[in-house]
Amino acid sequence: MLDHIGQIPANAAQRFANREALIAGGRRFTFAELNGLIEAVAGGLSRLGLGQGDIVTLYAANSWEWIVSYFAVARLGAVINPVNTMLTPAEVEYVVKDCGAKAIIASPDKIAGILGVTEVSSVQSIIAIGDAPVAGAISFDGLIAARHPAPPPPDVAADSLGSIAYTSGTTGQPKGAMQSHRAVILNGAMTSQMHMRGADDIVVSALPCPHVYANVLMTGMMMCGTKLVLHERFDSAAVLADIERHSATIFDGVPAMYMYILNNPDLKQSDLSSLRRCYVGGQTMPVTVMEAVEAAFGAPLIELWGMTEIAGLGATHPLLGRNKHGSIGCAMPYCELRIADAENAGRTMPRGEVGELMVRGPIVMMGYFGDPEKTRETLEPDGWMHTGDLGTMDVDNCVNIVDRKKDMILTGGYNVYPAEIERALAAHPAVALSAVGKLPDAVKGEIAKAYVVLKEGAACTEDEIIAFCRETLAAYKCPRTVQFVKDVPKTSTGKIMRRELYKLDQG
Template sequence: MKRPGDILPALARRFGAKTALVTRDRILSYVEVDELSDRVAAGLAERGVRPGQPVSLYAQNCWEWVVSYHGALKAGAVVNPVNVMLTAEEVAFVLRDCGAAAVLTSSEQAPRVAELTVDLPQLNGVFAFGGSDADGVVPFDDLLASTGAVPDVDPDPGDACTIGYTSGTTGYPKGAVQSHRAVMWNCAMTATMHGRTADDVVVTALPAPHVYGNVVINSTFLVGGTVVLMERFDPATVLRLIPEHRATLFEGVPAMYAMLLAHPDLAGADLSSLTRCTVGGQTIPVSTVQSWEQRCGAPLIELWGMTEISGIGITHSVHVPGPPGSIGVSLPGVQVRIADLEDVTRTVPAGEPGELMIRGPIVMLGYHGRPEATAEALEPDGWLHTGDIAAMDEDGYVFVVDRRKDMIITGGYNVYPAEIERVVAAHPGVAMVAVGPVPDPVRGELACAYVVRASDSTITEPELIAFAREHLAAYKAPRRVQFVDALPATSTGKIMRRELIKSLDVGITVDTTVDTAIN
């Protein structure tokens, strides 16, 4: 198998009627997923989609999404997975920017998508999962009714496979173009590092359009395992599905594990079938890792990845657990290094923080139609700027400090939100925490901790600040604490730090004492 589009035909021949995918309303075998994706491929070709053209997928997790992903690849199309949390304006931009030849979406979103795309000359149709009566929308069942032949396509492994758009902190998002080789390499090496086998049953609520969610699904398919795909994350449902399906893996982001640990159903849940779990998307407090491992009895494997590398780039081998707090080592065949923040050509010594750089077959081809942005992200020798601040120990284990753009500068000192979050999260009265900057006329910025209290907790702001100061230098400790009911998150559960300040009470008193360390 050289391409992701080769996975289902090969696995259907090998595993036949074995269950491949379980969703809320349908269970599909490998043969069924393969046959359904064949029909999608034939249907897209009949409606004018040609090899190399983008096909956009815009919907919540469902069996139709998975079938459409593989059907588009079999048609020779380039898959454009679209985040379901994008606004209508953002979706319109993505569809125009990539030049979508078809859009497959939910029945709820289909009418709006049809309006947004009415003037796209290259568009061959908007197809609705579940059907729709809206003008310009074709029921998905019409694609499945196709009796034509699957297009005879044979793309080069180095050709474009997907265009995944970044969230875009300023301006519009950028489309990272991934090759077939990159996606396939990522899935294969992830399966290897995590020891996936045909006996695995994976429960996941990670969004299929996200690179982490995609790798979870397809690396499991690659070995003949079973994916139990939730439409969206719900802790009570996770705690029910794991024992119901005797799941061997659960995969999620830090916020999911924090919510599971805080849920009242956890005490009575049977998690004995789990043999390992994975966590990525953001840094996770060591205390959360330890609490989950103690409760379920299985290792929680940290990982790191990004859209620009088609998924995961660094993780632990299931058989070689690394030091606590580390995200692991590079995937086989992939290089990582820590570059000086001022001189990218200089690799810093072990233990010194710098920018995490990555190079290898999983790195994107570039940003679609954005040569200047590509040149900024990719060095001439192939090293990709990740934007993460990290350090590497002498054994090659990587420790992420924080996102470079999330760094708080207070009184001339660099403060990393993730470091504060790890400390505050260790307090028993805290269920979830995220840290963001607030402006200060004296120091420029101060760190504010936004905290979701644990059940029955009465922890106060002064108590949490005092707790943090026991474990952090004075200039690093948060100066404000805002208690909230929930934290703003992306579709993957990743905390959106830039949205935190919207929930800030302006009446909270700021600690105005000046530390000698930053005076």
């Protein structure tokens, strides 16, 4: 096992040399070529005064430059701060001021909004991806062209800070989850181990690079020789075309991506015969939809679970193990999962009973940057970490996620889980996608509201949707109202943002 992230590219170049590693932005790269670019960018960043321990923010869309930047920062022994491209300039300013970043590498379209950050923070350099001159920024391609030699590889401890990844901040200001080099490397390696991803695999992905799910695919590519076909953004037609064009063996996505693909008329004409397995994470996925994906793709669909605070995956199904639809699987190697009483973390719930999912092991974050109070709330003294997910554990130690603890609806004294309603809605033949939120109610406290995207050409009424739910759900669980919408609010990964659903009420 390598000690730190910065060692990964040179090791990959030595092991896989001229094998093709990455296809992105219309270009192809071997492992040796990627390492050469990483060394050049590391040399350029060093010439700008960046070095071991400095924090560098990555604020850019999916691209080969993003991947090169990520490893170039690590090559210097500096700390990587990947941020979501959906963040506004004001939110990016908060992040760089909070963590004390010294430089930002950004897409050209992001530069104008963040130029002023150098006047109010410790940021000294802003680097614009591409070769077009951008006023006030340094050219990324210019760093490569200069070919400044990178300094000697630094001595970096495995348990030292490798990256700071900020959470979405849906309940307040974003929090910076600090990950050690060991956590990032171990998660990438164990994900590949559990899924048996290797040099014979070709992965198509549109997952955003700053997200930890995409990160384990990227590190897996470099550590295990897997070829990655990276899309700048998700487009169902483009994904189908690239699976066929590159004879992809794996597709990774979130539930919404699969739902859009299933609703794409191109699916029936697409040749997906090269796929050996597909993976889904980010949110729970209805079993009926998983079965529809397997039938359409002709490959098993395997669920996984992870979060920012654990550098990637915390649970999945081993490829040669039993694939339990509706379950996120078992704990990653070297880690533990348990279901705790939601009101008393020290008490473990009996098998099959709902509680909060907790995780412990070397992938767990070091804490939240500069926020000891939030760290204490999330990390127990014995190492167990609160995830905020509610679930159950079966006799095989496999976990079923019920829902997010904060998304639960309390209606007339009963606990109602949006994910359970969404699973019921997914079985309706006219429903392409659904999301369930909550509304205040004078009598019951809260009631469930369903936001439904219909399949192309389909028609349905509110009464029909509610009646359909009553066929499989107890009366108190059924949505009290339904709104048909063109789409629902999603994160950059395609994860449905239930707390933003209320904005559709005025639509």
